[in-house]
Each structure stands twice: as C-alpha cells, then as structure tokens.
Amino acid sequence: MNKLLQCRLASFIIGLVLIAPKTIFARPLNSTTSVLENGLKVILVEEHKAPIVVFQIWYNAGGKDEVTGKTGLSHLLEHMMFKGTANHGKGEFSRIVARKGGHENAFTGTDYTAYFEKFASDRLELSLQLESDRMQNLLLDPKETALETKVVQEERRTRTDDDPTSAAFEEMYAAAFKVHPYHNPVIGWMSDLDGISRDDLANHYKTWYAPNNSVIVVAGDFDSQNLLPKIREYFGKIPKGTIPAARKIVEPVQKGQRRVTVKRKAHLPFMIMGYHVPNLTSPDSYPLAILAGILSGGKSTRLYQELVYKQQLALNAGANYDRVSEDPNLFYVYASPQPGKDVNALEQEIYKQLDLFKTELVSDEELQRAKNQVEAHFIFAQDSVFYQAMQIGELETIGVDHHYLEEFVEKIRLVTKEDVQRVAQKYLSEDNRTVSTLIPLADKK
Amino acid sequence: MQKLNIRKYIIGLILLIWLVPNNVHALQKAERTVLDNGMVLLLLEQHALPIVTVEVSLKAGGVYDPPAKEGLANITANLLSRGTKQFSAQGLAQAIEFVGGDISSSADTDFAEINLTILSKDLDLGFKLMGEVIAQPTFPQEEMEKEQKEIVGDIIQEKEDPSAVAGKRFNKILYGTHPYNHPEEGWEESVPNLTRQDVLDFYQKYYRPNNAVMVVVGDITKSQLDELLKKYLSAWEKRDLSLPVIPEAQPLPAKTVELIDQELTQATVLLGHKGISRSHPDYYQLYVMNYIMGGGGFSSRLLANIRDEKGLAYSAASYFYPLFYGGAFQATIQTKNENTPQVIEATLSEIKRMRTTPVSAEELESAKSFITGSFPLKLDTNSKIAGYLAYMENFGLGLDYFEKFPQYINAVTAGQILQVAQKYLEPENYLLVVVGNQGKTGLKSGK
Numbered sequence: 031m032n033k034l035l036q037c038r039l040a041s042f043i044i045g046l047v048l049i050a051p052k053t054i055f056a057r058p059l060n061s062t063t064s065v066l067e068n069g070l071k072v073i074l075v076e077e078h079k080a081p082i083v084v085f086q087i088w089y090n091a092g093g094k095d096e097v098t099g100k101t102g103l104s105h106l107l108e109h110m111m112f113k114g115t116a117n118h119g120k121g122e123f124s125r126i127v128a129r130k131g132g133h134e135n136a137f138t139g140t141d142y143t144a145y146f147e148k149f150a151s152d153r154l155e156l157s158l159q160l161e162s163d164r165m166q167n168l169l170l171d172p173k174e175t176a177l178e179t180k181v182v183q184e185e186r187r188t189r190t191d192d193d194p195t196s197a198a199f200e201e202m203y204a205a206a207f208k209v210h211p212y213h214n215p216v217i218g219w220m221s222d223l224d225g226i227s228r229d230d231l232a233n234h235y236k237t238w239y240a241p242n243n244s245v246i247v248v249a250g251d252f253d254s255q256n257l258l259p260k261i262r263e264y265f266g267k268i269p270k271g272t273i274p275a276a277r278k279i280v281e282p283v284q285k286g287q288r289r290v291t292v293k294r295k296a297h298l299p300f301m302i303m304g305y306h307v308p309n310l311t312s313p314d315s316y317p318l319a320i321l322a323g324i325l326s327g328g329k330s331t332r333l334y335q336e337l338v339y340k341q342q343l344a345l346n347a348g349a350n351y352d353r354v355s356e357d358p359n360l361f362y363v364y365a366s367p368q369p370g371k372d373v374n375a376l377e378q379e380i381y382k383q384l385d386l387f388k389t390e391l392v393s394d395e396e397l398q399r400a401k402n403q404v405e406a407h408f409i410f411a412q413d414s415v416f417y418q419a420m421q422i423g424e425l426e427t428i429g430v431d432h433h434y435l436e437e438f439v440e441k442i443r444l445v446t447k448e449d450v451q452r453v454a455q456k457y458l459s460e461d462n463r464t465v466s467t468l469i470p471l472a473d474k475k
Numbered sequence: 476m477q478k479l480n481i482r483k484y485i486i487g488l489i490l491l492i493w494l495v496p497n498n499v500h501a502l503q504k505a506e507r508t509v510l511d512n513g514m515v516l517l518l519l520e521q522h523a524l525p526i527v528t529v530e531v532s533l534k535a536g537g538v539y540d541p542p543a544k545e546g547l548a549n550i551t552a553n554l555l556s557r558g559t560k561q562f563s564a565q566g567l568a569q570a571i572e573f574v575g576g577d578i579s580s581s582a583d584t585d586f587a588e589i590n591l592t593i594l595s596k597d598l599d600l601g602f603k604l605m606g607e608v609i610a611q612p613t614f615p616q617e618e619m620e621k622e623q624k625e626i627v628g629d630i631i632q633e634k635e636d637p638s639a640v641a642g643k644r645f646n647k648i649l650y651g652t653h654p655y656n657h658p659e660e661g662w663e664e665s666v667p668n669l670t671r672q673d674v675l676d677f678y679q680k681y682y683r684p685n686n687a688v689m690v691v692v693g694d695i696t697k698s699q700l701d702e703l704l705k706k707y708l709s710a711w712e713k714r715d716l717s718l719p720v721i722p723e724a725q726p727l728p729a730k731t732v733e734l735i736d737q738e739l740t741q742a743t744v745l746l747g748h749k750g751i752s753r754s755h756p757d758y759y760q761l762y763v764m765n766y767i768m769g770g771g772g773f774s775s776r777l778l779a780n781i782r783d784e785k786g787l788a789y790s791a792a793s794y795f796y797p798l799f800y801g802g803a804f805q806a807t808i809q810t811k812n813e814n815t816p817q818v819i820e821a822t823l824s825e826i827k828r829m830r831t832t833p834v835s836a837e838e839l840e841s842a843k844s845f846i847t848g849s850f851p852l853k854l855d856t857n858s859k860i861a862g863y864l865a866y867m868e869n870f871g872l873g874l875d876y877f878e879k880f881p882q883y884i885n886a887v888t889a890g891q892i893l894q895v896a897q898k899y900l901e902p903e904n905y906l907l908v909v910v911g912n913q914g915k916t917g918l919k920s921g922k
Contacts, residue, residue: 079521079523079524080851080854080855080856081851082851082852082855112773120783121773121779121783124772124773124774125773125774125841128771128772128773128774128841128844128845129840129841129844129845129848130844130845130848131844131845131846131847131848131849131850131851131852132848132849132852133849133852148852149852150848150849150851150852153848176786177783177784177785177786178786179786180786180787181782181786181788181789182789183811184741184787184788184789184809184810184811185789187740187741187809187811188741188789188790188809191740191741192637192739192740192741193635193636194635195635295737295738296635297631297632297634297635298628298631298632298635328568328572328577329564329565329568329572330565330568330569330572330573331572335565338625339564339565339621342621342624345625345628345629345632366628366632368624368625368628369627369628369631395569395573398573399569399572399573402573402574402575403572403575404575405575406574406575406576406594407575409524409525409526409594410526410575410592412524413524413526413856413857413858414855414856415855416855
C-alpha cells in the first residue's frame, strides 16, 4: 500500500506500516552522532544482541527533487548505482557483497534515496569501501542506462500498471497535490522514463550525491570507537558538494473536494481518500497519530470493528498518517467493499466513522490503547537493527534529529481526547478531501 | 524426516546454536524438552529486550484438507481467536491490543501456526490468551459465516494479482489429485460449503499437544515458562493421532502449456515441474545448484541473463519449494507481453546450460560463501529465531543443525551440481503457465 517507496528488487520487503511508532522505556537509543569536516553526518547505534551489522547511507534526494518530464530520475539513478564505477565493474558491487554473505539493496522515496548492506559483524569494512567508491566514481554507461530504463519500465508495469489498487493510489496523489512534487509517483510516469538521458542522471548524481547531503547510519554489533576513524578514512576526503537550496514548494490550500475515478479491468472496487495534514514538525501530528491508531491497525480498531466485522460492508479497511515526510503530506483512509456490497454505501459509512471523531470524544480505553501501542512498538522495533536504522535514517534525511523517536513517545502520552476531536474537526473535512475510486470494468476478453 | 524422540518423562537437551562459523560470541543455547502431553518445547532465553515471542506450529496445514473441503485447515486456524471459552472475538482482540501485543493464527501448506508477541511485563496475559486460542476455541457459527465471506472476498480480490493467479493454476495442474493441488485458503466454490462441524472435527483431530511444537524466544526463564504452561495449557490433552498417509506427488506425464488470457501490460511466466521434499538427501546439492541458476538474486545466472544483459524484466528467479510430502521447481518472470517467447527461451537455455556444463569453481565458491556467510542474517530478530527453531524441529533437522548446515553446503561439488541438475531439471517435460495478454504474447496452449 505504500506508493512512496520503490526498491531495487521486490524480494526486499520491509514493514513500513507506520501505524503508530516508537517508545523509550526499554532503554534509550544507544546512539552517537558525529559530523565529519566535509559535512557527512554519521550515526552509530551499537547493539550487540545478534552478531550482525547494518550499514545504510541516505541521500537527501528523491521524487520531490525532480521536475516535469523527468520524473523517476532518482529511482533510475538508484538502479544505476549498481552498474559500476571506475574501480568496480557492472554488477560487481552485488557480487562482492554476496560473496561475503551479505544482503544489499536500495530504495527510493519522495524525500530520499538510500542504500544498505547487511552482514555478519566482521565484514563491515566492505560497505565503507564500496559505498565511498560509488559516492564519487559512478560510470553511468549510456548502454547500461538504456537497458536499465527498460528494467524500470517493467517494474512500473508490475507495480502500478497491472495493479489496480496502486493505480488508484497514484491518481489520488496526483489529484491531491497539484503544485507540490508529491504529485508524481516515485517510479516516474511511463513516458517520462523514456525521456531521461544519461546526462540527466549524471547531473542528478553530481548535484545530490555528496557527503554534505547524506547521512550514514550503522546499527548492530560493532565498536563505535574503532568504526568512526574507519569511516573518516574512507569518506573524510570526499570533497563537499554545492547543494542547491531546498525548493520551497507550498501546496495551495485545497478549497473543495476533488474526485477522480480509475476505470479499468478489475474484480472488486477500491477507494482511497486523502486529507492534507501537517507533518511531524507540527504539534497536531501527535493527536493525528493517535487518531490513526484508533481508526486502524488491529481488530479492535474502529474501521475493522465497524466496517469489516459488524456491518460487513468492507473486505478490508485501513488508515495511515504519513507523518514522517519532509513536507506536509496526507492522512488517508482506504477500503474495498465486500463482494456484492455497494461502494457508495461504504464511502458514506467511512465518512460517518470519521465524523464521529468530530462529534464525540473517543473513549478512555481507545485513547490508552493507542498510546500503549505506540510504547510497545518502540520496544518491538528495537528487535530489528535494520528497522531501527531505517527509522533513524529517514528522520535525519528529512532534517529531524533522530531523538525524535524518544520524544514522540513522551508527547504521545500527553495527547487528550479533546486534542483528537480538535484535529479531526480541523483536517478531516470534505473540502480538504481527495477521493479516488477504482471502478472495475469487465474483462473484454 | 527424522522421528522425534518422545518420552513420557521430561527430557532436557541442550541445543547449541552455532550462528556463524568462526564467530565465537554467537554461541547460544536453546533448551529442548518434551512435555508429558507430548508437546515439544524449545526455549531460547534472550534478555536484551523486554519482549517475548512464541510460535506454536502444528501439522495441520492445507495438505490435510479432506477432498472437497479445500480451505478447512485455513478457516480452522483463522477462527481460533474468534471466540473462546472466556472471550468473544472482540474481547480477545481488545485484551491483546490494549497492551500493544499481538496474537495471530494461520495455516500454510503443511503447518498451522499460532504466534504471540508481547512485552514481558504482560506475559501472564499473553499466555492466558494464547492458551484460550489454542485449547479453548468455541468456533461460534456466526463467526464462521463471517469468516467464510471474508475468505471468499479475499479470493476474489486476489484475482487482481497475476502472480497469484498463475501460481494457483500452476499447482492445480502440477499436483493433479495430490492434496498440494489447492491453495490453503481453498477455492471460491469450496469455502462456502465448509460447516462448523467440519471445523470442530478438524480441530479435534489435529490440534493436539502431541502434534505441536512450541518455540519461546525472549525475556522469560524456564521456571516462568513452566508455570505459565501449567496455569494456562494444562487442560490441553494428548490424544492418539492418526495423520492421514499422504503420498509423494507424481511428476507430470508430458509438457503442458496453460495460457490465461487477461488484459495486462505484462505477462507473468511460471515454468517448472515436480521437485523434492525437504527431507530428501539431495536437498543441499539442489539448493546450491538453484542458487547459482536462479535463486541468488543479482548473483544468479537467470537475473543476469534476463535483466542485466537483456533488460527484459524487473524480476526473474527460480525456486525449489521443498515441502513435507514433495515439492515443486518453479522459474518465475514478469515481462512485457511481447517479450514472453524471448524470456521463456532464455529461461530454458539457462536450465539446459545447468544440465550440460559444470559450474565454474568461482561460481561454486561464491555460492557457498554467500549461503554459509549469510546464515546469521536469518536469525537477527526474535521472531526469525523462533521461526527457524520451529522449522528445524518440524523437519527433523537435528539439534546440531547450525553446525551442520555450513558443512552440508561446503561439501557440495561441481560434479554433484551437474548430476542433480540432470536429475531434477526438465528442459522438455515442463509445465508452463502464462497469465497475460495472449494476443500479444504469441503463445499457443496445449501439450
């Protein structure tokens, strides 16, 4: 369901379901932050419970940095990062990592492009060698560019063109954002992919792939005292880049509901409705996160209880608040009707459920449950060093100190029932809504 | 499958988990006991975080569905938490979710599984609820009907996914009358015919402690665990098991081409045939062979050929699916409709190459190095460790599997790989299923 993330090979699946993240009581994050002379930020999280280590490097460049006609550029460059440097030929990166028993992959979002390796603890230096090399020495061979463009077009066919639900998501974002580049899919529009040249990729690489536009996160079983000098040795000499000032693109306030329909071959209808909301830098983000947690994310939440379980209108239903986003994003609700059930009746019932938050205070139990889940999630998240590194990298790349993870839990505790009601009234309005409906057409065949 | 040594009294064995060769600090201990009621219990204490993960697995997967009752194992597993002696479906969900924990149950092809994840401060509640789910489900009629509708809805929705459509058709044809012929959720036609009595009978027959393995990983001690089991699972009694005799799946007699025509921009290609069961002695040789051919992601020949050299697909891979009573081999690729014949040809040429030319020393070395070196990555979270311990127990891999695994892999030779490729890969008598726009793929169906 996450259209914001494209990754290099689908075998890599992460639970990026941000239902209600993070807490602190188990132990605070054992992290240290350093900034090298060239501006490269390094965050080390020592965690010795399993003999493995995760290396991630995050570049602050993604879909939001692209222009009309060149969408999909960041993601295509991510693919090209595996096609060789002056020192390591095409595909060699992956082969070297595999020979060391490592996993490697990459992913691109609207706000970032990130690369990672995961190894048994003693092999970490390989990441430093390989990642410092491809930060500076990428080849971008024209023949490889043409081939990889075809690969990405196949990826788009799998993920979007032949998947009716993703297509409905894509249309919703395109309608909700008219001015801001969140309008565009990260994978790019099909016709734009044909128009991306080798020079476009080279410019994008030269502009954004610099130490002062990136964050390294290492998590797992290593010794920080030894690792930091090593990182300095490999990355410290890479010169600073001149990073363009962030574009200030502000989506105008929406004045009235927008509706889009996607008519195509499908078996069941599907709908998704997005509301413009602030991101994590706003105090309203805490009650919005609680609201999402009361609506969706378990069998005792309202969308499941009301729509799926009691009324049996929906086959599935959920909500997500895209809080960790560089610019303000959406709070969205989605559902599929049960076979034979009316999609319009389902839509009205969803609005009724959302309106209840405006007219009645949530119960003490619901509020406490949502808070408890945030706290529990923070602890469970620490079981995976990879996930922990993901959370940290994502925050730091969009300019938020990663100790936000701890702060989030503390601030969530302070949310009141009245806060939840207030944000529901403020943001979940008809005028602020974009609805995308998938209308199935019978197969012509 | 190595038979378990079940005794009437509790035996304690120490299982050494050797996570990585040459990695001393990875030595950990899991404790294995067989309880009076016949349940195998594996405990690995991990006190770094205040969390506990439990996985209970039973031989109660879709393979045990009686004829015309496809989907019975799945609906039984799904309904375990939808009403118990002390809790309604809603009450149980509220109780576990209030503390940020999770209980889930599901069935796959061979096994059914109940999973609990909970903060250690809420252990008592977690085991209480899990005990209810495992030993005291009531299967209310109303819940049964709701669940049937949901499953049928999900089956219909899954038709949007060309890979699922192709996979189901592939198994249906490949396995013929063998019970691996159906998806665990059953068919759109079979699920509505299941009755509450079917579920009760299935539960009574298969959900027995002497048919179960429980793995507990996390912040809990043996004495705490013993007490919790006594408190919440002592009513669960052993019974004589009479698991049905399931034969090995038979190979297809001749090449079969099955085309499913849909308005899609891409064709999903599945090409394969019968494989082997997990307990087959050739397993490790096939595993290494397939890693080199199509299982090794960017290091595999298939992806190099189809994606890196030709730009024809985003994903291309091959698998052996080793199950309890047999298995399948499958290569799977998605490509623009028009490229389908080219992709099939490339796949077949890799299969043929595997059968005619020995792998190079370098390829073999890289494969072994990845397979053994990446082993610790399979065990980097509590739930992965729990899943792996259950797998080891269920397939009788032995208590020293973590030590043995690298040895098994390192013993494989290029000659053996050639042999198993010739023995198990079928470049002529294969099953080909293609879901796509057949006007554009230019393929013809039939034998």
